[in-house]
Amino acid sequence: MTSADHATAGRAAAERPLTRRRRRNLLPYLLSLPALLVTVWIIIPFVTAIYYSLLRYRLSLPQLRGFVWFDNYLNFLTDGRFWYTVEVSLLYTVLTVVIELVLGLGIALLLQRPSRFNNLAAMLLLLPLMVAPALASLMWKLMTNPNFGILSYLVGLVGVTNFRWASDPSSALFTVVLVDVWVYTPFIMVLLLAGLRSLPKQPFEAAALDGVPRTFVFFRITLPMLMPYILTASLFRMLESIQQFDIVYAMTQGGPGNTLTVFQVEAYLQFFQFTNVGRSAALLMVLWAITFALSNVFVKNWLRLRERAHGAAA
């Protein structure tokens, strides 16, 4: 190669990066832009919600509308209705997640061995998860109807007469938790089952050979190895449970007598029933702060698990 050739090549190399880099690197942006455009507008109502939460704003009293800074939030501090929402939401979340976790883990352990019967059972047990939660509530409403509901009849048989399920403030929470458990236990079950079946076999075989007691195997081997899955599944359920709307609203619309005013139901009522936009938005911002914190923990966990799953598959 002559030196003249070198010179041309060198010049070409110097000029190249500008044109080339730009053209090639545009492609990923072009591919992801449409998806982004269709979804990023969410930021507008989101910012609007932040703004609303700083307003005194009732749709029925537009003349009172005004900027009040953090009054809506400060009012919460001394507001019994707000603290009741916090209390009932947390209670709902803790009850559903704990019950679903225990049941889901139990069933997953029962079905752990991949036999044909177990796989069929796992498939059938997944069905409630496919039922729209709102429709699931409707189903349970039909079953708990005081006049003809099969469940009302059954509890009547064991001597509990006139049990009024979701229509009674004392049993309403129990009833919606029951529906939530019915719908979402399969979610935890199916995740933990996949987790259980993906665990390495050696520790269990070694333990069996050594004659280690089964309770010891469960608490010292199974549970610790399953922990990432348990954590991911329960964080995910927490995220959804604290925001639960469909089941509670479809079942009781927050009633009876405001017994079940969990966060989103309360926000819905504040907006549409009391037309108190400012208060509703502030309430949702509080909920958002909680879910944001939870989702950060969840995503970290989930990513670690996802990496592990993909790494194991590769």
Added chain:
Amino acid sequence: MASLALDHVTKRYGRETVLDDVSLSVADGEIVSIFGPSGAGKTVLLRLIAGMAEPEEGAILVDGSDVIDVAPEQRSVGMAFQNFALFPHMSAFDNIASPLVARRLGRDGIEDGVQKIARLLKIDHVLGHAPRALSNGQKQRTALARALVAAPKILLLDDPLRNVDAKLRFEMRLELPRLLERFGSTVLYVTQDYREAMALGRRIAVLVHGRIAQFGTPDEIYDRPANVEVAELFGDPGINLFEGHVEAGRSGMVAAVGGMRLPLAPGFERIAGRSVTIGVRPEHVGFAAAGTEGAVAARVAALLPLNDRMVRLLVTEDGRELYTSREAGGAAMEEGARGHVVADPAAIVVFDRETGRRIAPRSAGFASPALQENP
């Protein structure tokens, strides 16, 4: 067909420099082996030429014009991947046909082209199969057929025999040169096997740590390796290496290695006293019952048949080990037999101990171009 040149090409991934200032010039229709240990950057080199990645610096010239801005589909390159990279959802026929489809040949043209290359590679009976239904050898031939079918200007073969069994590898090593010859493409053949590199390439580019350590004919590289590293990469058993120094002997220069005095070819007078590494290939080491002057006594420590050769491990009086290799069937030497080591002076390669680079003998009077040191 086209000439191909890499001009000061540098490729980095993050902070790691995978190819470092690589220049290489391949003539139209030439077959060049790219040989080097794994991780040397061989595959990356092919990827740059195919357009799957871009170098940070330098130019890639096809017929003299830079192709870096040319999209992969327009480079008229054929490539066979080490992992075959067959399209799993297409039949072998459709796999092979894909370059012809891209060139918008008619149905008949495609059918003809695929059948022809398939017959040549003896896979015409499995054209309807999906890749997963093919044996490894058939997969490899399908990948090769796909690379060849459109008679690309430049053919890139990325260690195509790596993932096939030994028998098939042997067959293909015999078959490939004729096949490549026939298509007349300019070929870059990547391999980790020095025998393959020597059998297939008219020239070999030895790539080590992202740099071209030597670029020359197989004989040049085998007999006159540019440095110790290259010398060690070729040959099985590997080249015998000893540390010593050059000194004047009774009839010319010798390499002094411990008590051993190995006579050197003429032309090393200027480096008398230099610390060097001496390299001599096993097939150039003799073991004679009667010792000549300076020859060192040794005994046969082990005999190992290797293919058609008999390899002997010798241990000298002062405890150095070295291999000799002779065609099998010659005078049998038993384990424990004693004799003297002799080496062909012309076959002894001298490297500078510090830099590892080969020191060429300087001939008085006539200079052979083949003996020039690599720049």
Added chain:
Amino acid sequence: MHHTSTGERILRGVLISLALIFFLFPIFWILLMSFQTNAQILRIPPSIVFTPTLDNYVSLITGELKTASGVLKLAFMQNLLNSLILSVASVALSLVLAVPAAYAFARYKFRFSEDIAFTLLSFKFAPPLLVLLPLTIYFQQIGLANTYVGLIWVYQLITLPLILWIVRGYFEDISPDIEHAYRIAGHSWLRSFLKISVPLAMPGIAAAALLSFIFAWNNFVFALVLASADKQPVTVGALAFVTASGIQYGQIAAAVVISIAPTLALALFAQRYLVEGLSLGAVKG
């Protein structure tokens, strides 16, 4: 594995049966109810032996319910149609938008790529009403309230991130060499995307489409807030139906059965992918 004794096997069997009864009985019971007349439903004690009737389904399909006090109009078929339109259109649009984006996130490490991907994911976790309530006001102003277009647009928040994250994983599993081989053979980027990448990711795309269809179908709150009666899907419509039809429990049961049948059927089809999709690929099923 520990060997299992007979007693333990029986215990296992009993526990699994109990679980199956608890989780399947409601579906079974509602199915029975949907074939019963009101009189049969109200009978005490309830019985699983009865002469089935198709009347409930007939009146839902014809949209007319004959009661003692006259003929009642039922809009259930419209709800069903709305569910179908909203779910199918949302999933179709999401596929067109999210599959290329998923490819970009899987193949290229470009500026902000992870940030954008996570922003899209975070939509899944935010309280929906936070966005929906201000949106009712905006939708009124720009005329998107109670339109299919507006609803399908908002439904993208459910379907798009789901498809994006599932399909991304499938694209990541395709060897880039296969795509490269196709391009070197002489095909453009677009052709290689359509002929190689998309077909090879098809199982994932199909699974993602099925799952996001189920999520869209089951959605309640979006339509509750943004749609009036004529655009409401079955989830919202069935609830309104309870009040409208008074004490016609057989029809309500039939409506529930029709409404949950599509997702249950799809779930059985896509069963293999459900785990993967539900956990966004965190667990290989």
